[in-house]
Amino acid sequence: MEPVRHPDAPAPGELLGAHYDGCFGCGGGQPHGLRLAARAGEGVSLTAEFTVRPAHQGAPGLAHGGVLAAALDEALGSLNWLLGTIAVTGRLETDFISPVPVGATLHLEAEVTAVAGRKIYSTATGRIGGPDGPVAVRAEALFVEVKVDHFIDHGREEEIRAAMNDPVQVRRARAFEVNP
């Protein structure tokens, strides 16, 4: 089925914000985190930027592939805001097309291509040298919709308790569950 943008989804151009301050991909509370900033696009798409820092190296002066995959995963995961669902990555297939140096900004674009029941199919690219630069990495993913209980049941108690006691976090988790 064609993906449907949720009526309450943030408007195109709006920053989506972090879903959890402790998230390695988007949170501000992780010193070496990616701090990915995603912006809603048209339909069920978004753009995001991630600047590679020295803590993200694999080979000298180059981004670690796993970190690049994490940036793609995070951009794809942020599409949840636009669908109004909570979903986790079931499968992530990544193509590494050209090396990404430290200091480079990865310009990411992600889009949901289809939804089938709880399964959400999506794709993302990461370009360097500018938003219209050459594609350095790309990914195809399958996300699977889950309930908030997925996190409550599986997350370490310490962090879950803190999240549940934080009104800002509770509001953010609810914002993902805006299904009518």
Ligand SMILES: CCCCC/C=C\C/C=C\C/C=C\C/C=C\CCCC(=O)SCCNC(=O)CCNC(=O)[C@H](O)C(C)(C)COP(=O)(O)OP(=O)(O)OC[C@H]1O[C@@H](n2cnc3c(N)ncnc32)[C@H](O)[C@@H]1OP(=O)(O)O
């Ligand atoms: C107030 C409390 C606050 C606490 C919460 C706070 C915040 C919450 C808010 C937002 C957070 C949201 C998301 C996180 C966001 C971003 C991070 C980036 C994204 C990630 O980094 S997220 C972490 C990595 N991720 C995982 O940690 C998943 C581990 N995993 C599982 O938890 C299960 O594996 C699961 C749930 C995926 C499925 O399990 P399940 O039992 O629910 O469902 P099932 O197995 O039946 O699959 C249903 C259909 O998907 C097909 N399917 C499944 N997996 C497949 C695969 N790999 N390949 C091909 N098809 C697959 C099946 O074939 C079936 O298809 P069909 O229906 O056609 O048969």
